[in-house]
Amino acid sequence: xxxxxxxxxxxxxxxxxxxxxxxxxxxxxxxxxxxxxxxxxxxxxxxxxxxxxxxxxxxxxxxxxxxxxxxxxxxxxxxxxxxxxxxxxxxxxxxxxxxx
Amino acid sequence: xxxxxxxxxxxxxxxxxxxxxxxxxxxxxxxxxxxxxxxxxxxxxxxxxxxxxxxxxxxxxxxxxxxxxxxxxxxxxxxxxxxxxxxxxxxxxxxxxxxxxxxxxxxxxxxxxxxxxxxxxxxxxxxxxxxxxxxxxxxxxxxxxxxxxxxxxxxxxxxxxxxxxxxxxxxxxxxxxxxxxxxxxxxxxxxxxxxxxxxxxxxxxxxxxxxxxxxxxxxxxxxxxxxxxxxxxxxxxxxxxxxxxxxxxxxxxxxxxxxxxxxxxxxxxxxxxxxxxxxxxxxxxxxxxxxxxxxxxxxx
Ligand SMILES: Cc1ncc(C[n+]2csc(CCOP(=O)(O)OP(=O)(O)O)c2C)c(N)n1
Ligand code: SF4
Ligand code: SF4
Ligand code: SF4
Ligand SMILES: [Mg+2]
Numbered sequence: 001x002x003x004x005x006x007x008x009x010x011x012x013x014x015x016x017x018x019x020x021x022x023x024x025x026x027x028x029x030x031x032x033x034x035x036x037x038x039x040x041x042x043x044x045x046x047x048x049x050x051x052x053x054x055x056x057x058x059x060x061x062x063x064x065x066x067x068x069x070x071x072x073x074x075x076x077x078x079x080x081x082x083x084x085x086x087x088x089x090x091x092x093x094x095x096x097x098x099x100x
Numbered sequence: 101x102x103x104x105x106x107x108x109x110x111x112x113x114x115x116x117x118x119x120x121x122x123x124x125x126x127x128x129x130x131x132x133x134x135x136x137x138x139x140x141x142x143x144x145x146x147x148x149x150x151x152x153x154x155x156x157x158x159x160x161x162x163x164x165x166x167x168x169x170x171x172x173x174x175x176x177x178x179x180x181x182x183x184x185x186x187x188x189x190x191x192x193x194x195x196x197x198x199x200x201x202x203x204x205x206x207x208x209x210x211x212x213x214x215x216x217x218x219x220x221x222x223x224x225x226x227x228x229x230x231x232x233x234x235x236x237x238x239x240x241x242x243x244x245x246x247x248x249x250x251x252x253x254x255x256x257x258x259x260x261x262x263x264x265x266x267x268x269x270x271x272x273x274x275x276x277x278x279x280x281x282x283x284x285x286x287x288x289x290x291x292x293x294x295x296x297x298x299x300x301x302x303x304x305x306x307x308x309x310x311x312x313x314x315x316x317x318x319x320x321x322x323x324x325x326x327x328x329x330x331x332x333x334x335x336x337x338x339x340x341x342x343x344x345x346x347x348x349x350x351x352x353x354x355x356x357x358x359x360x361x362x363x364x365x366x367x368x369x370x371x372x373x374x375x376x377x378x379x380x381x382x383x384x385x386x387x388x389x390x391x392x393x394x395x396x397x398x399x400x
Contacts, residue, residue, distance in 0.1 A: 002119045003166065010161060028163040029120040036125060056109035056291060057328050059123065059131035061116040081125035081317075082325030095325075 001064045002074065004029055033060070037080030039095035043071045047092035054084035054093060107295045112138045121164035123156040126324025128288045128314030128331060129230040130156065133201060135291060136228055139298040142166045144197040145188065147180045149173070149211060151203035152237045152316075153230065177202045177211045178218035181225045197302070199226040204245035205235040208271045219278040219307045226301045227309045229271065232316035240319045244269040247339075248386070249379055250371045252319075257374035267386065272311050276345040281306035283345040287313040289331025293342055293353060313340050321370025330368065336360040338387050341394065351399035362387070 004027040041054075050069035062078040063071050071084070071093070085093035117137040123130035133153055137144070146169035148154040154171045157164040172180040181200035188196030202211055207229040215227060234252045235241040242252040242264055251263040275283045282304045286294040294312055301308035315331055317324040334340040337360045342353040363380050366372035375383075 001114050002116050004119070007161075024161055024163045026163060026168065027119070027166045028161060030162055031120070033120065033122070052109040056112075056135075057131065059125075059127050059134060059327070060121070061119050061134050064114060077120055079125035081327075082323070083126055083328055086325040087328055 002061070002077070003027070006030065006032070032076040033079050034076050037078065037098050039080045039082060040075065040098050041073055041078065041080065041082070041084050041093045042096050043073065044092045044094070045070050047090050049090055049092070051089070053087050053089065057083050057087045059083065107139065107299055108292050112295065113141070115142075117142045117166040118157070118164055119166075120162065121156045122159055122162075123152060124316075124318045124324070126317045126327045127152070127156075128316060128327045129153055129203070129232055131288050131291075131327070132228070132230050132286075132294065132312045132314050135295050136199075136201075136298045137165075137167065139295050140197060140199060140226070140302060143195070144199050145184045146170070147172050147177055147184060147198070147200045149175075149177045149202050149206040150237065151206050152232070153201055153203070155237050172200075174206060175210050176214050177206060178215040178225070178227055181227065182218045182221060182223050185223055185225050196224075197226070198224075199228065201228050201230060203236070203243075204229060204231040204233055204271075205241075205243040207231075208244040208269050208274075212274075215275070215309075216278065219275065219280050219309070222306050224304065224306055225308075226298075226304075227307070228298070228301075229309070229311045230314045231271075231311060232314045232319060233268070234316075234319050236316050236319045242266075245271065248383060249366075249375050250320075251374065252371070262374050262376070262379060263371070272309075272343065272345070275309045275311075276350065279348065280309055280345065282308040283310070285311045285313070285341060285343050287331045287335055287340055287342065288315065289313070289328055289333065289335055290342060290354070291328070297344070319371070321373075322368055326368065330365070333360060333365050333368075337362050337365045338391055339365070339383070341391075343394070343398070349399055350394075350397070352394055355395075355400065359387075 055063045062074045066072045118134045177200040185198035242255045247268045251257040255264040284297040
């Protein structure tokens with residue numbers, strides 16, 4: 001499960017607004033990755049047996065197991081790579097074309 | 101002989117310490133890094149040289165790590181990692197944990213002397229090499245860990261020469277030859293085995309090294325959905341193996357009963373599409389010779 005709140009994108013109107021130095025706070029996330037997707041994983045909760053496989057194999061950590069042990073996708077950060085669907089044995093995840 | 105299975109997906113910490121990174125969809129290295137950090141925890145200090153994992157995590161003003169993390173000069177991953185370990189000890193940290201994550205180029209070519217020196221000093225640190233078999237972040241150039249036959253931008257496939265003419269360096273055994281406390285090979289196709297090896301490295305008193313095979317859809321030319329699949333298949337074909345070096349002894353964690361067909365495996369990756377049957381024979385011969393040696397000399 002992700003533990004951060006999105007940080008606001010800094011408004012850069014003048015030089016003084018740009019943070020100085022080469023370091024920044026831990027988990028300082030200003031951009032989401034949702035726009036990367038061509039296909040999106042959709043979980044059929046009836047078919048999901050809560051095996052944790054998709055959560056385990058997602059390179060982006062974009063799936064977490066909900067309290068009732070079902071796969072829950074964070075669509076802000078899922079890139080639509082399809083690994084979760086490919087690895088799900090009961091075939092509970094389908095990759096559906098995103099509509100633009 | 102068995103793969104390590106104490107830790108599993110359910111027992112892992114559910115919090116993510118690596119999130120919102122900009123790696124390509126289906127990136128094997130980012131999966132290895134994400135899961136390693138679940139085992140290592142957010143108190144580990146991370147050192148990463150130039151390479152994809154640094155490039156996709158520190159995109160100003162984004163910072164994809166919850167952990168403290170630093171980009172090191174390319175050749176110095178292990179030097180910086182042990183330097184941080186010394187600093188943490190000087191600060192009186194109870195369980196100082198300093199971990200280096202570098203690619204194959206950053207490990208087997210450019211950072212090899214600083215890694216060798218750090219292992220030699222015997223301090224506690226963990227070094228994880230995420231091996232995608234080329235310099236990916238600069239556009240797929242051959243490294244010392246690119247396998248025979250693979251096409252890269254510096255070893256293209258032409259009429260006469262079909263991709264890389266060299267064999268992959270044996271980084272695992274180079275590291276083991278130092279008499280390191282713990283070393284292991286792993287693959288993102290066998291993730292339980294991998295996370296348990298990370299746990300072993302964490303529990304080690306001295307230096308430890310894990311070499312994890314990490315498919316790269318962009319550089320290898322394969323579908324982003326088959327990264328884990330390929331990582332499993334490469335072990336099942338015998339072209340990669342799961343092994344450990346502990347207390348001066350090598351052991352194999354897994355021996356496939358029959359090897360899966362090499363050709364089918366290679367043809368799923370664009371970087372090997374040009375390979376002919378004779379070259380596949382050569383790859384199989386090299387594999388069989390390696391396995392004969394391992395089965396003869398290593399614990400099973
Ligand atoms: C001293 C130095 N030489 C070269 C580079 C350019 N460079 C940056 S990343 C990179 C490739 C890294 O390849 P690898 O270590 O395999 O990691 P990957 O990107 O594949 O994860 C190179 C050559 C650099 N940053 N510093
Ligand atoms: S892999 Fe499939 S069955 Fe298992 S938790 Fe995920 S969606 Fe459910
Ligand atoms: S499609 Fe890829 S990024 Fe999205 S949830 Fe599945 S594995 Fe994760
Ligand atoms: S080029 Fe390869 S290693 Fe680099 S981020 Fe993309 S998939 Fe990962
Ligand atoms: Mg590489």
